[in-house]
Amino acid sequence: MVRNTIEEAVLADSVGIDTFNVAEHYRAGFMNSAGAVVLPAIGARTKRIQLGTAVTVLSTQDPVRVFSEFSTVDAISSGRAQITLGRGALTDSGSCGTCDRHGHDDIRRVQPLIESVFVRFR
Numbered sequence: 001m002v003r004n005t006i007e008e009a010v011l012a013d014s015v016g017i018d019t020f021n022v023a024e025h026y027r028a029g030f031m032n033s034a035g036a037v038v039l040p041a042i043g044a045r046t047k048r049i050q051l052g053t054a055v056t057v058l059s060t061q062d063p064v065r066v067f068s069e070f071s072t073v074d075a076i077s078s079g080r081a082q083i084t085l086g087r088g089a090l091t092d093s094g095s096c097g098t099c100d101r102h103g104h105d106d107i108r109r110v111q112p113l114i115e116s117v118f119v120r121f122r
Contacts (some may be wrong), residue, residue: 006041013046019082020046023054036069043077050081059087 009020011076020042022035040052051073056066074081 002055003039005038005080006045009042009049009051010045014048017049018048019052021052021054021082021084024057036073039073039081039107040076045081046077048080050080051077053084055084055086057086060120 005022012020022038024035035056036055039053042049043051054072058066070081070083
């Protein structure tokens with residue numbers, strides 16, 4: 001499934017699609033895309049397509065790591081990384097064991113930090 005996703009992105013780039021996004025899921029039946037791993041692989045094989053996340057769930061990740069990983073995606077893809085931040089809409093998103101299901105206010109605290117750092121380093 002991951003290799004197919006990369007090939008689909010390469011094809012999308014070759015036919016002129018503007019943006020390719022991968023989603024983050026923690027449920028059976030969905031690929032946990034590991035955007036910070038898949039997107040650089042796509043970036044290394046494409047030239048112009050913007051690379052993004054359909055959502056990066058902050059309630060399941062460390063915001064410093066998110067910044068570090070997506071800064072690397074941005075560097076590998078020559079500035080084509082885009083990030084969409086979210087808090088997770090489904091209660092079973094917390095099944096990965098790291099999610100605070102009641103801590104959705106964290107996105108309001110962390111989002112400005114990540115945005116300001118991305119703007120500063122671009």
